[in-house]
Amino acid sequence: MTQADRWMLPDGIAEILPADAVQIETLRRRLLDLYHSWGYELVIPPMLEFTESLLIGMGHDLDLSTFKVTDQLSGRTLGIRADITPQTARIDAHSFPRAGANRLCYAGHVLHTRPRTAMGSRAPIQIGAELYGVESLQADIEVISLMLESLQVAGVEQIHLDLGHVAIYRSLASAAGLDGEQRRELFALLQSKASADVQRWVSDNVADPQVAAWLRALPGLAGGCDCLARARDLMAGAPAELQGALADLQQLAESLAQRYPAVALFFDLSEVRGYDYETGLVFAAYTPGHGQALANGGRYNGIGAVFGRNRPATGFSSDLVSLNTLGRPPELENNAVLAPLAEGPDGESLWRAVEVLRGKGEVVISALPDGAEGEVQSRCNRELVLDGGDWVVKPRG
DSSP states (O other): OOHOOOHHOOTTTOOOHHHHHHHHHHHHHHHOOOOOOOOTTOOOSSEEEHHHHHSSTTTHHHHHHOOOOOOOTTTOOEEOOOSHHHHHHHHIIISSSSSOOOOEEEEEEOOOOSSTTTTTOSSSSSEEEEEESOOOOOHHHHHHHHHHHHHHTTTTOOEEEEEHHHHHHHHHHHTTTTOHHHHHHHHHHHTTTTTHHHHHHHHHHHOOHHHHHHHHHGGEEEEEEEEHHHHHHHHHTHHHHHHHHHHHHHHHHHHHHHOOOEEEEEEOOOOOOTTTTTTTEEEEEEEEEEEEEEEEEEEEETGGGGGOOOOOOEEEEEEEHHHHHHHHHOOOOOEEEOOOOGGGHHHHHHHHHHHHHHHHOEEEEOTTTTTOHHHHHHHHEEEEHHHHHTTEEOOHH
């Protein structure tokens, strides 16, 4: 191993240095304070769990994303969490059962076997909020509103919100009588936005002409609020579940337009992201110039059933590091006070003066005999000096 190999990190893994770390930690505290003000209680799930509880009912994609190790105590397989949401669902269902609404939030590292995007991190800091026990659309509106508030707190100025509803595809697949393999094939085509391929596949696999027409129309039903009106016209006579999904999207659009008129709404009725995981509304927030979602979420009813408590659920999550980078550039902390060496008869009074300043929230760096001049020059714009028998703070010359 060369000397360079000793400090190289794996692909997708990065260390966070002081200038960014203080910004990220400040943003984390501000967001958790925001969630607290909305009634969301903080939970801190463990990094490691037995895979039987960590991955049960979570689908194939999460299983592939999860690092697995052998527990030296029990011999059982442990998983390093790749998503905190399932852990939070377990806490709601088993560890912290509560009748009615249960609002929980979290912030912590997760680890992915592979980055989810080409330049993405394999160790993001996931932050989010989940609302359990409420089936009403008002719960989804609350969660989406909290997500948008989070982006505003992070300093994201232009927000584009993409909205979809899993029940639209789910109901049409059921009406078409598609088997498991056919559903997976059509799902993959819709996910890739391959409109021409969707048209051919539907023609070859769906016998009912009305259902086939509805499925062929799906890829074209994307755009602003006007696409909801087009969908109601095109989908007249469609299953009640689909009609209910369109009504939910319309009500959601009206509510968000009142609360956040500056947020651009975009609807994609062929959106099938999280089809195996989510059960209703799905949403993702973007900003111009950044191709990946800043935050996303959706409704995922029934996730607690595997833990013995079937509960409605909706929530969102984001990567704290990405939010910090996109929201505002990190600023160096250069407002510290330099305290001289604590030597001689004035050492005790100097120590008391430093304690008072730190108690007021000031950053005070004590000089050392061998000096840390580089740190002092870059961080201290003031100094503590003895003036007339009192320690006072003065600008550094």
